[in-house]
Amino acid sequence: MGRSSLVDHAAETASATEIERLADAQDAIAQEHDLSFSQALKLYPKGVLWSIVMSTAVVMEGYDTKLIGTLFAQPAFQKRYGQLVKANSYQILAPWQAGLSNGSSVGQLFGLLIAGYISERYGFRRTMITGLAIIIPIIFITFFAPSLVVLEVGQILFGVPLGLFQTTPVIYALEISPLCLRAYLTNYVNFCWAFGQIIATGILRGVLNLDNQWAYRIPFAVQWVWPVILIPLLYFAPESPWWLVRRGRLEEAREVVKRLTSSRNINFDVEKNIALMVVTTEYERTVNAETSYRACFQGTNLRRTVIVIGIYCIQTLNGNPLRGYSTYFLEQAGLPTIQAFNMTVAGFAVAIVGGFFSWVLLPLFGRRIIYFWSLVLMLIIMVLVGALGIPQAESPKPAYAWAIGSLLLVSSFLYNCSIGPLTNTLCSEIPSAILRSKSIVLARWTYAVTTIVAGVLTPYQLNPTAWNWSAKTGFFWAGGCLISIVFTFFYVPEPKDRTTAELDILFEKKVPPRHFSKTSVDLAEDIYGDEEKKI
Incomplete structure (x- = not known):
């Protein structure tokens, strides 16, 4: 056989293999679409289990996020690290509140960039185990911190491994689950974040009556529990x-x-x-064969990257920073410290209920519909919070404080049954498979920047020694909700019931976001076009 014949034979063999693989892929897509929820649970029981284990690390992020903001309202912490502002009343000053709140976020900026490289090079399992191992010695810094400076250093270092946890569990959940389970498993990541926050608030409420160093050291020590549990489990993942x-x-x-x-x-x-x-x-x-961060801004990947960045920024713009400071905020609005803690615990209990309710909404409505209308409702809530802040500022009454607290409870439920969990789902579905890790890293990186900005603004907005806006801060976040609504309407597509391959084709064909759910996709025709037909 001559050389040209060998080349022709090799080409024919390659084409035949390619066609056979494409046919198998089409069958796999059909099977994905036909698979019901109950069938998927029976088919992927171990996949669901390992996704839950991996996502549990996010509890640490939720715990840390709530821990510092809530400590600002704890008398023992205020007395140890704060300054005397009036008779027997201590406050952590607004600059230090901003610095401590943002310390973890600054560390996360570095952790996120590292995560994009090491998760794709070494895998998700090794990345998570490494991050959990690094956290163990870092906790000693915050636990024994003799001053706010040392506490700030500990928060920054703690944020680096948290950056690894912010992207890895979401991508892992999507990549080990079938089409009909991926929304539930990626939503569960937000559950873990809420679990972490309610655990932090509950522990801080439990030590509230302590008037010594253990009132704030015990909450820091609890952070050692998670690596000890998760590292052995993830070793077998x-x-x-x-x-x-x-x-x-x-x-x-x-x-x-x-x-x-x-x-x-x-x-x-x-x-x-x-x-x-x-x-x-x-x-x-x-x-696009490139898998660098630069590739996320080339061709159709630019559009996909902008969408996921926008969705993550909406997490800040919809008023999340205000809910993050809810204990301190309610205290400044007029509630007693114990009642402020109780309302915060209730808020996160409501958040858990909202997370379960999101699972009810998922099969009934598309991601885009739930996401858009929840932002409209959040806008209304923030306007009402701001409106109540006007009479509260002029003549403070307990009724106003309780009304504001009730609205925050409603906003917590709304966020956790829609915007919060859908952020993870949408941002894991929209990027391409080969750029998924880096796209989410860029989105989370931008989100961390907006969190830092909000972390600087919010203490000044709420602190009586600074701007003292109190509940009128709701008007500020109502503006953020309005921006989010406009962005969602024009940019956020509907990825429900679409495989990664189908989404690739829809983006390549430049289908408008509002038409994603109505546009049909033929894998063979859209990938190979006329060449496939000739074969």
């Missing part, structure tokens, strides 16, 4: 099969898929599932 495919380790990917799924399901074809991952990855590489 499987790696993401999508990551293994991206690394060219197909045999290992097959073994992981077998490990994640139930062997009793005879209708599931592992080979076709892997074929879909391979076809999706290869198609994305033909569009």
Whole structure:
């Protein structure tokens, strides 16, 4: 056989393999669409379990986020680190409140950039174990901090591994689950964040009557619990099969898929599932083979990156910083310290209920519809909070303080049944598979920047020694809600019931966001076009 014949034969063999793989991928997509929720749970019981284990690390982020902001309202912490502002009344001054609130966020900026590289190079499992191991010695700094300066250093260092946790669990949850489960598992990440916050508030409420150093050291010490539990568990966790495919380790990917799924399901074809991952990855590489941060801003990836950045920024713009300071805010609005803590605990209990309610909404409505209308409702709530702040500032009454607190409870429920959990779902679904880690890193990085800005503004807005806006701060965040509504209407698409390959094609075809749910996709025709038909 001549050289030209060998080349032709090799090309024909490659084309035949490609066509067969494409056919398998189409079958896998059809199976994904046909799989019901109950069937998916029976097929992926171990996948669900490992996703939950990986996501539990986010409890630490939620705990840390709530811990510092709530300590500002704790008498023992105020007396140890604050300044005397009037008879027997201590306050952490607004500049230090801003610095401590932002310390973790500054560290997260570095952690996020590192996460984008090491998670794609070394895998999600190793990244998480490394981050948890680093956290253990860092906790000693905050636990024994003799001054606000040392506490600030500890917060910054603590934020670096938290940056690893912000992206890895969400991507892992999406990549080890079938289409109909991915929204629930990515939503669960927000549950963990809420769990962390309610645990922090509950512990701080429990030590509120202590008048010594243990009132704030015990809450710091609780942070040691999570690495001790999670490191041994994650050691046995499987790696993401999508990551293994991206690394060219197909045999290992097959073994992981077998490990994640139930062997009793005879209708599931592992080979076709892997074929879909391979076809999706290869198609994305033909569009743009780069996997750097720069690639996130090239071609259609620019549009996808802008969308996920905008969605994460909306987490700040909708008024989350105000809820993060809810204990301190309610105290300044006129509630007694104990009642302010009780309302905050109730707020996070409501948040958990809201998280479960989000699972009820998911099968009934599209992501875009839930997200858009929840922002409209949040705008109304923030306007009402601001409006109540006007008479409260002129003639403070307990009724106003309780009304403001009640509105914050409603906003907490609304956020946690819509905006909060859907942020993780939308931002894990919208990027391409090969740029998913880096796109989410960029989005979270921008979110961390907005959090830092808000962390500077919010203490000044609420602190009586600074601007003293109190509840009128609601008007400020109502403006943020309005910006969020406009962005959502024009930019956020509907990814419900779309595989990664289908979303790739919709973005390549430049389909308007409002038409994503109505546009049909044919994998073979849209990827190969006329060439496929000729074959």
